[in-house]
Amino acid sequence: MRIKLTVSYDGTDYCGWQVQPNGISVQSVLEEAIEKITGEKVKVTGSGRTDAGVHALGQVADFYTEKDNIPPENFAAALNTVLPDNVSVIKSERAADDFNSRKCAKKKTYRYLLYLSAVKLPLYERYAVQIDKNVNINKMREVSKVFIGTHDFKCFNASGGGAKTTVRTVYNIEIAEKDCMLSVSVTGSGFLYNMVRIMVGTLLKAGQGKLSAEDAEKMLISGKRSDGGNTLPAKGLCLMSVEYE
Amino acid sequence: MRIKLTVSYDGTDYCGWQVQPNGISVQSVLEEAIEKITGEKVKVTGSGRTDAGVHALGQVADFYTEKDNIPPENFAAALNTVLPDNVSVIKSERAADDFNSRKCAKKKTYRYLLYLSAVKLPLYERYAVQIDKNVNINKMREVSKVFIGTHDFKCFNASGGGAKTTVRTVYNIEIAEKDCMLSVSVTGSGFLYNMVRIMVGTLLKAGQGKLSAEDAEKMLISGKRSDGGNTLPAKGLCLMSVEYE
Numbered sequence: 001m002r003i004k005l006t007v008s009y010d011g012t013d014y015c016g017w018q019v020q021p022n023g024i025s026v027q028s029v030l031e032e033a034i035e036k037i038t039g040e041k042v043k044v045t046g047s048g049r050t051d052a053g054v055h056a057l058g059q060v061a062d063f064y065t066e067k068d069n070i071p072p073e074n075f076a077a078a079l080n081t082v083l084p085d086n087v088s089v090i091k092s093e094r095a096a097d098d099f100n101s102r103k104c105a106k107k108k109t110y111r112y113l114l115y116l117s118a119v120k121l122p123l124y125e126r127y128a129v130q131i132d133k134n135v136n137i138n139k140m141r142e143v144s145k146v147f148i149g150t151h152d153f154k155c156f157n158a159s160g161g162g163a164k165t166t167v168r169t170v171y172n173i174e175i176a177e178k179d180c181m182l183s184v185s186v187t188g189s190g191f192l193y194n195m196v197r198i199m200v201g202t203l204l205k206a207g208q209g210k211l212s213a214e215d216a217e218k219m220l221i222s223g224k225r226s227d228g229g230n231t232l233p234a235k236g237l238c239l240m241s242v243e244y245e
Numbered sequence: 246m247r248i249k250l251t252v253s254y255d256g257t258d259y260c261g262w263q264v265q266p267n268g269i270s271v272q273s274v275l276e277e278a279i280e281k282i283t284g285e286k287v288k289v290t291g292s293g294r295t296d297a298g299v300h301a302l303g304q305v306a307d308f309y310t311e312k313d314n315i316p317p318e319n320f321a322a323a324l325n326t327v328l329p330d331n332v333s334v335i336k337s338e339r340a341a342d343d344f345n346s347r348k349c350a351k352k353k354t355y356r357y358l359l360y361l362s363a364v365k366l367p368l369y370e371r372y373a374v375q376i377d378k379n380v381n382i383n384k385m386r387e388v389s390k391v392f393i394g395t396h397d398f399k400c401f402n403a404s405g406g407g408a409k410t411t412v413r414t415v416y417n418i419e420i421a422e423k424d425c426m427l428s429v430s431v432t433g434s435g436f437l438y439n440m441v442r443i444m445v446g447t448l449l450k451a452g453q454g455k456l457s458a459e460d461a462e463k464m465l466i467s468g469k470r471s472d473g474g475n476t477l478p479a480k481g482l483c484l485m486s487v488e489y490e
Contacts, residue, residue, distance in 0.1 A: 080365060088366060
């Protein structure tokens with residue numbers, strides 16, 4: 001049977017989701033845990049590859065097991081007994097035989113956390129990126145509207161991304177502020193390599209008064225990465241949820 | 246001149262505030278940073294000793310320097326250039342010559358974070374402690390009222406605490422819930438060794454239906470530690486602020 005897992009991890013100490021020649025990946029840690037529980041060497045498929053240092057609250061993954069005698073919902077607790085503290089299976093359930101976490105994904109939501117402070121705050125440093133207090137959030141919201149919809153996001157495609165098409169649909173961008181924490185949540189059909197980190201870097205540039213909505217529109221048309229903001233650090237990014245039909 | 250520092254730190258990798266024979270303390274890291282900036286070997290006094298693993302958002306410390314030519318408010322930025330990422334000086338200011346962070350402290354506020362989840366959540370694990378969802382927050386609030394006021398808190402005094410008197414005043418206990426995060430903020434005149442961690446453990450026991458307000462009152466009268474809840478782990482505790490006159 002095919003098992004669907006909802007997985008959360010602190011990505012700080014990982015080389016990313018995908019198995020890599022050097023460094024420990026979340027995927028390999030899950031595959032080892034499954035082998036410890038079932039005795040089977042399986043391949044775990046994730047909804048997408050999160051980069052080194054990127055976190056997840058609701059990554060989705062799947063694998064096939066011959067152990068039909070284990071109730072699907074019990075895999076979560078069983079795997080958590082052997083997983084390290086920085087990876088946890090929040091939920092396990094039976095999926096259709098042809099379910100594929102990556103191919104069947106319809107929507108993903110990523111959240112980027114920024115904190116507004118003149119000095120570094122150690123308690124925020126692990127999951128958020130410090131920015132100067134002088135940022136205009138309404139400007140960020142205004143420019144974010146330019147990115148909603150189906151567009152060619154070539155301008156947000158980092159070199160190294162091997163996507164066939166750079167057209168994606170962004171359904172929603174929500175910018176919320178609480179105390180000194182600023183969160184930018186982006187929901188889309190899928191994302192190009194580093195797309196969220198560059199997009200939020202571009203919104204930040206807008207918030208700093210260095211980029212207008214017109215500039216953002218021109219970026220989409222020109223497809224030129226150079227017009228955008230910086231690629232923000234991995235640690236501020238978290239894969240919140242993946243939706244299926 | 247005497248300098249007052251407001252300090253934040255992630256206590257995970259420290260043996261606590263105070264210099265210890267083994268392990269690195271926050272105090273020693275600050276003293277080394279001050280030496281790098283001023284060339285002076287100073288003794289930094291903190292408002293209190295936070296235990297190994299306890300965090301701080303607003304610890305207060307002070308030291309004496311002969312460098313009267315450095316504007317007091319500049320120490321923060323200067324020290325932050327040499328401090329590690331897990332310790333940060335939020336503010337530096339000149340204090341009265343007889344100011345002593347510990348002796349002059351009037352009120353302290355600690356916050357304890359618990360998260361309600363059936364499974365471990367890696368993104369919360371560093372600063373909060375997982376508890377079962379079946380906790381009655383109103384019961385916790387009800388029992389917390391018993392502890393407000395000036396009492397002999399002998400029942401919350403862990404062995405090893407060398408306080409002359411176990412009488413303390415608790416001004417306020419605020420229990421707030423947001424999403425799955427439960428925070429217990431305790432403001433008091435001062436705290437006995439492990440007092441907040443035992444107090445919150447006792448409130449948790451109340452929330453689990455295993456301790457009533459009457460039981461709590463009896464604890465205060467008997468002074469018996471054995472009647473209370475567990476001493477909760479250090480990582481959930483954070484020194485939020487210290488107030489002076």
